[in-house]
Structures are given as C-alpha cells and as structure tokens.
Amino acid sequence: MDGIPLSKKIGIIGGGITGLIVGIFLAREGHKVSIFEKNTLLSETSSKTTKLLHGGLRYLENFQFNEVKNGLNDRSWWLENFPIHTRKLQIYIPFKNMFSLVLMKSFFGIKLYEFLAGSKNIGTSSISQQIDNHNLGIKDNYKTYLSFFDGGMDDDSLGRELIKIARELDIEILENNEVKEFDPQGNIDENHFDKIILAVGPWSKILLEQNNIKSLKDIDYIKGSHLIINRTLESGLMFSDKNNSRYIFALPYKDKVLLGTTEEKVSHPEFPEITNDEIEYLIDSFNRLLNEPISKSEIISTYSGVRPLIKSKDNFHKSTRDFFIQENDSLLTIFGGKWTTSPSIARKIVTMI
Numbered sequence: 399m400d401g402i403p404l405s406k407k408i409g410i411i412g413g414g415i416t417g418l419i420v421g422i423f424l425a426r427e428g429h430k431v432s433i434f435e436k437n438t439l440l441s442e443t444s445s446k447t448t449k450l451l452h453g454g455l456r457y458l459e460n461f462q463f464n465e466v467k468n469g470l471n472d473r474s475w476w477l478e479n480f481p482i483h484t485r486k487l488q489i490y491i492p493f494k495n496m497f498s499l500v501l502m503k504s505f506f507g508i509k510l511y512e513f514l515a516g517s518k519n520i521g522t523s524s525i526s527q528q529i530d531n532h533n534l535g536i537k538d539n540y541k542t543y544l545s546f547f548d549g550g551m552d553d554d555s556l557g558r559e560l561i562k563i564a565r566e567l568d569i570e571i572l573e574n575n576e577v578k579e580f581d582p583q584g585n586i587d588e589n590h591f592d593k594i595i596l597a598v599g600p601w602s603k604i605l606l607e608q609n610n611i612k613s614l615k616d617i618d619y620i621k622g623s624h625l626i627i628n629r630t631l632e633s634g635l636m637f638s639d640k641n642n643s644r645y646i647f648a649l650p651y652k653d654k655v656l657l658g659t660t661e662e663k664v665s666h667p668e669f670p671e672i673t674n675d676e677i678e679y680l681i682d683s684f685n686r687l688l689n690e691p692i693s694k695s696e697i698i699s700t701y702s703g704v705r706p707l708i709k710s711k712d713n714f715h716k717s718t719r720d721f722f723i724q725e726n727d728s729l730l731t732i733f734g735g736k737w738t739t740s741p742s743i744a745r746k747i748v749t750m751i
C-alpha cells in the first residue's frame with residue numbers, strides 16, 4: 399500500500415525575501431512550489447532596507463527580548479550560509495561625555511545584546527577614545543566611542559544568489575503576475591494548490607480584505623527612507639538623531655555611505671517617496687557629528703520603503719518587528735517580520751505545513 403504523499407503543491411503569493419526564503423525552505427522539504435510576484439522578485443520592501451542582519455539592538459529599549467534573540471540566531475544563519483554576500487560589521491556609537499547616563503545605558507544594553515546572542519555572538523563590545531580607520535572626520539567634542547558588532551549584507555548579490563538557489567530547486571517563479579483572487583480552499587486565480595502562503599509584506603491586510611477574509615492583525619504603515627552619500631566609511635556609526643529621540647545609522651555600503659533611516663506614518667504602502675523634510679532630517683542629524691558637513695550635492699541616490707509593522711497599543715516607534723501567521727484552512731498569511739528573521743518565519747511555516 400502506498401503511504402500518504404508528503405509532497406504538497408504550494409502557491410506563494412509575494413516574491414519578497416519572506417516568500418523567497420519560505421519557498422526555498424519548502425522546496426528543500428520536497429514540496430512543489432510556485433511563487434506569484436506582482437513585479438519582480440525582491441523589488442519592493444526587501445530592496446529598501448538598512449542592509450543590516452541584526453537582532454535589533456534598539457528593540458531592547460522596548461524589552462522585546464525574545465524577538466531580539468531570534469534575530470540574533472538568524473543573523474548567524476545568514477553569516478554562516480552566505481559568507482560572500484554578508485559580513486561582520488563593527489558599529490561605533492559616539493558620546494560627548496564619558497560619564498553620561500546614556501553611555502552607561504547603552505553599554506549595558508550592548509552587553510545584554512551579546513548575552514542574548516549566546517554562542518552566536520560575533521564580537522565583543524568595547525569603549526575607546528577614538529575610532530579605528532575612520533575616514534569621516536568626527537568632531538573633537540565626541541570623546542568616547544562604544545563599539546559593538548552586527549551583520550551587514552550586500553542585498554543585491556545576496557538576492558541574486560537566493561534567486562539562483564530557488565531556480566535550482568525547481569521553484570516556479572511567476573513574475574509580473576499580480577494575483578487578483580485567492581481563497582482558503584487553495585485557489586489562486588484559476589490554479590489549485592494544497593496550501594497557499596500569503597507573503598505580501600505591507601499588502602497582507604489589504605489583500606485579505608479584498609478577498610473577503612478577516613485580517614486578525616492590523617498593520618501600521620511606517621515609511622523609512624535612506625540616502626546614499628558620496629563619502630566613505632570603514633566601519634559603521636549609530637547615533638542619536640537631531641531631536642535625540644531615536645537612532646540613525648551611517649554604514650559602509652559599496653564604497654559609499656548609507657544613511658538612514660526615518661520613521662513616518664503613511665496611509666498606504668504604494669509608491670513610497672522620500673520628502674525634503676526626511677532628507678534634511680537625515681543630513682542635519684549626521685552633520686551634528688562631522689567636521690566637514692555633508693551637502694545635498696553629495697547625495698548619490700535615495701530610496702524609501704514601507705515597514706509592515708503589526709499595530710501595537712503604544713505609539714508606532716514601539717511597534718513589534720515580530721511576525722505572526724494567520725491560518726484560514728489551507729491559507730497561511732504572514733504578517734510582520736524582518737529580512738533577518740525570514741528563516742525563522744520559513745522554519746515555522748515548514749512545521750505548520
């Protein structure tokens with residue numbers, strides 16, 4: 399007698415990092431996977447990130463320990479499996495005063511970050527009076543630096559590598575293929591599947607409701623913008639913005655400086671664009687640190703994306719970056735997450751399938 403067939407026919411809607419990694423994990427389990435993507439793979443939110451593979455040091459401020467720990471675990475998954483496209487990045491936080499409360503708080507936060515990483519820790523933090531190999535002149539009144547390690551990626555080359563893996567695993571990739579209708583019985587337009595995974599990032603709630611399926615989660619649409627600046631950096635910087643209300647990163651990226659990000663609530667996820675206010679906010683915040691201020695003419699390019707954050711009771715700055723999976727019969731919908739934690743999402747989906 400034949401056994402129960404374990405291989406399932408799976409349709410994934412959305413070809414961002416979540417859909418792609420979930421597809422790869424499922425195909426490796428022997429399932430037959432098709433990915434429907436409205437535009438091209440990895441062209442939306444997944445190409446608009448700060449390019450960090452991280453647990454999210456700043457989420458510790460909101461006591462999101464589990465989430466940070468998961469992110470740190472996944473960070474090492476990326477660094478170990480894709481060493482050519484990822485790297486360990488040293489990031490410095492500058493302080494004016496060696497004996498400030500903020501420095502002490504940051505120091506203990508970073509130590510907790512390293513503790514949560516456990517055996518997956520990638521480097522030890524330290525306090526120093528100057529930065530090694532820094533090409534940007536930092537003002538002399540910044541006298542102390544706290545440094546820690548996180549992961550960085552070249553998302554272009556990493557993305558190409560993942561698409562190559564997906565093709566080698568015989569995943570059917572259907573680009574420029576916008577799904578209009580799907581249902582919990584396994585139908586995507588006129589195709590039938592054993593399971594459907596809705597991995598459309600910021601569009602999850604909108605698409606569920608368009609298909610008359612109740613969304614169990616509400617989404618905050620938070621736009622974030624970045625600038626690529628014509629300067630160079632050896633290591634990263636993390637510093638308070640000009641209002642001293644949140645952190646911004648300046649990171650080495652393809653021999654230039656990647657500066658970001660902003661957080662601005664928007665009403666929908668379509669066509670996010672950087673505003674003049676965001677450009678000025680990022681430049682003014684960075685210039686507080688620099689001997690030679692950056693001018694707008696040094697901006698090579700800009701990009702903006704919309705974070706699909708699960709709505710929280712607090713203000714959106716404190717929204718969780720954690721993910722949630724809604725199950726309706728044969729339909730699994732993914733909410734939230736980060737590029738870094740897409741392997742955790744994929745592991746969870748594999749178990750559910």
Ligand SMILES: Cc1cc2nc3c(=O)[nH]c(=O)nc-3n(C[C@H](O)[C@H](O)[C@H](O)COP(=O)(O)OP(=O)(O)OC[C@H]3O[C@@H](n4cnc5c(N)ncnc54)[C@H](O)[C@@H]3O)c2cc1C
Binds near residue numbers: 412437444451600622
């Ligand atoms: C400013 C910013 C900075 C960030 N920085 C980081 C970072 O440094 N590190 C990190 O780990 N994470 C970061 N993130 C989070 C990360 O970008 C997202 O969590 C991740 O990219 C979400 O991937 P996704 O596949 O879920 O969504 P997306 O990449 O948006 O993919 C969803 C896909 O679904 C497609 N789609 C939508 N509707 C349909 C339809 N009807 N039919 C077919 N396809 C459809 C879209 O075209 C899109 O390609 C950042 C996010 C932002 C916005």
